[in-house]
Amino acid sequence: MLNRYPLWKNLMVVFTLIIGLLYALPNIYGEDPAIQISGARGASVDMSALDVVTEDLEKSQISYKSIAFENGAVLVRFNDTDTQISARDILNDELGEDYVVALNLAPATPSWLESIGASPMKLGLDLRGGVHFLMEVDMDAAMEKLLGQQEETFRTELREAKIRYRAISKTDTAVEVRLRDAEQMAQAERELAKLHPDMVFTDSTSNGRFVVSATFSEERLKEIRNYAVDQNITILRNRVNELGVAEPLVQRQGANRIVVELPGVQDTARAKEILGATATLEFREVDSSADLAAAMAGRVPAGSEVKTTRDGRPAVLKKRVILTGSHITDASSSADEYGRPQVNISLDSEGGSKMTAFSRNNVGKLMATMFTEYKDSGERDENGKVILEKHEEVINQATIQTALGRNFRITGIDSAAEAHNLALLLRAGALIAPISIVEERTIGPSMGQQNIDMGVQACLWGMLAVMLFTLLYYRKFGLIANMALMMNLVMIIGIMSMIPGATMTLPGIAGIVLTVGMAVDANVLIFERIREELREGRSPQHAIQQGYANAFSTIADANITTLITAIILFAVGTGAIKGFAVTLSIGILTSMFTAIVGTRAVVNFIYGGKRVDKLSI
Known part of the structure; x- marks a missing residue:
């Protein structure tokens, strides 16, 4: 028919x-201005946090539409964006650095639609949705880090050249080498100048002090600043890709600022934490011969320094860094044979060679894994620039059982969520220089x-x-x-x-x-x-x-x-x-x-x- x-x-x-x-x-129901409260560094949030948030909002007489515990975070919905921003400022002050408080847009989809997985489509930044971050690269910290690396490089090079020196230290803009006499000073200056043509060397003699100062040339300084910003942009793009954001914008603004726009982001708390984190690892040898009590009293052996473990105990580590996070090519989180969280590390060829050489010669000794990150101190300097605080802690101290290669693991991590976040940061790359979020806002249509x-x-x-x-x-x-x-x-x-x-x-x-x-x-x-x-x-x-x-x-x-x-x-x-x-x-x-x-x-x-x-x- x-x-x-x-x-x-x-x-x-x-x-x-x-x-x-x-x-x-779901698209006809729209979205509610909201605040999402999650634990810092991937830590979990329990129901007690919900009670604390409710108490803080009621004490400040901030009205809210609803408050709930969803997907391991506290989500508070508001009727308008003005109330949302006011509540964000209050909760930031009240909760402290143990929590991440971030602006959000929460779908107002009914529960019966959510039960079948229905949700509104994500809108781009030109159609009312997304988060805008303005980030500033800390050039002073970048220079401090670079000068610290040069300090260690000078030690190695002078030692290999058999040139004796009294001390090597760094200032805000230079690395200074103190020598015994004028002959050694001239010899050291010739050797270092030959190895570092991009640096300017000057010598000075006063009060029996023979000092060679090394500073970077203006051309090299400009190159360092541009490299720091460009490399951070690349790493931020990698981190955005890890977050799975569609059509993101990561671009440079001015000399040392970066704009990041994330359209349609739902988990803004995690986005803020992952993008703003300046985390890396350093592997160092533990100074087992040091007297811990004497070191705590200020008598630290030369070439060593005191650091703190996660549980607040002191640890004496050698200053020389065996390896930094810049050699990490891949990182993934998993559980060890006892179900404890761990991060599996893969190194590049250079890093693998360094780790193999060190571990082969130090079997039976302790090696420490130190986690370093920069956090917003909440204060600004006279120029209005955010002051970052450096936080360092020893994650673990493990005995080297055998020669390590390009693949190994680190343990001593508090939770699986923290191991996952740490692996993500290391996989996406450690930022060349610390960055601070100087502006964060949900943005409406750009047009x-x-x-x-x-x-x-x-x-x-x-x-x-x-x-x-x-x-x-x-x-x-x-x-x-x-x-x-x-x-x-x-x-x-x-x-x-x-x-x-x-x-x-x-x-x-x-x-x-x-x-x-x-x-x-x-x-x-x-x-x-x-x-x-x-x-x-x-x-x-x-x-x-x-x-x-x-x-x-x-x-x-x-x-x-x-x-x-x-x-x-x-x-x-x-x-x-x-x-x-x-x-x-x-x-x-x-x-x-x-x-x-x-x-x-x-x-x-x-x-x-x-x-x-x-x-x-």
């Missing part, structure tokens, strides 16, 4: 429409609310114009095409909401508007073919059958070539171009389904298996 779909095809169309409608539905409204209106007015034309020109068949258009829009929104990481942007709206026209174009081809068949004297049933069959190849060719173009745009494009390509690709596929399968199902339902004398087309 002509123009009859089997039951399974009709059920497929109905099922597809219902699924698209269900997953598109203004008016432009967003105009984009939505363009889509709606475009659809209305097309629907009016098809209704007047094709009558009942035009009404069927309009139903397909509405179904097409619902399916695009539903699919965009279902795809993890997909972000709707203003260019994405343009892609939807374009697919509306393309969907109607397919229906026009089909309807005109049906008219041709009717003019040639075919019966209405045969005209419908031949119209859909003959138009299919033309529609498929046109849409496939456009789809290939969209795929190429997605592959080579960035930012807004990718957003346009995503919605265009989805729109092409859904429009083909609704125009060919969807309208055919409705036409078959109305006309199929019946005696029809005339078509309303």
